[in-house]
Amino acid sequence: MRLPTSLMTGVLFLCAVGARAQTMKGGKIDPAWLRADAASKTADFKLVAGLTDANGGMNFNGFSQGGLVLTVPQAWNVLFHFKNEDPNLPHSVEVIAETPAVPVGPVTPAFEHATTGRLEQGFPSGQGADVRFVAGKSGSFLIFCAVPGHGAAGMWIRLAVSGSAEKPTLATTP
Numbered sequence: 001m002r003l004p005t006s007l008m009t010g011v012l013f014l015c016a017v018g019a020r021a022q023t024m025k026g027g028k029i030d031p032a033w034l035r036a037d038a039a040s041k042t043a044d045f046k047l048v049a050g051l052t053d054a055n056g057g058m059n060f061n062g063f064s065q066g067g068l069v070l071t072v073p074q075a076w077n078v079l080f081h082f083k084n085e086d087p088n089l090p091h092s093v094e095v096i097a098e099t100p101a102v103p104v105g106p107v108t109p110a111f112e113h114a115t116t117g118r119l120e121q122g123f124p125s126g127q128g129a130d131v132r133f134v135a136g137k138s139g140s141f142l143i144f145c146a147v148p149g150h151g152a153a154g155m156w157i158r159l160a161v162s163g164s165a166e167k168p169t170l171a172t173t174p
């Protein structure tokens with residue numbers, strides 16, 4: 001028996017999605033993304049939504065599912081230069097408490113002002129906003145896209161606020 005072409009195409013598509021799912025956590029860190037100013041205790045982070053087409057564009061700097069971790073010392077100022085470079089989807093950003101189930105849409109940010117605004121509708125391609133907040137408490141947080149469904153689909157990376165780190169760092173997770 002010969003399988004109908006449409007069914008074969010569907011099977012091939014599912015295989016391709018499966019293969020991508022295993023590698024969709026991230027790519028490579030560009031050292032230019034993070035700048036630290038010790039004098040003003042500011043971590044300056046270039047945060048790009050949809051930098052690559054990984055995870056259907058639902059990524060930050062090419063990473064999704066917590067594949068990238070930004071660590072900042074507690075009490076430092078954090079500045080995100082957020083821009084959406086995804087040609088297809090709008091995106092937004094907020095920092096939220098770590099949670100076993102990533103929220104479906106906007107929630108209260110973990111730090112005052114730790115949001116781009118326009119959380120639900122997002123920013124269209126080519127647009128963005130600066131986000132400035134103080135990392136006042138230590139712990140594990142998520143930098144997540146609050147456009148409905150995006151966070152739950154894996155559009156989140158991690159923010160670690162550390163009581164012992166001396167400078168901001170970026171790292172990938174296995």
Ligand SMILES: [Cu+2]
Pocket residue numbers: 058089090091092122145146147150151155
């Ligand atoms: Cu998004």
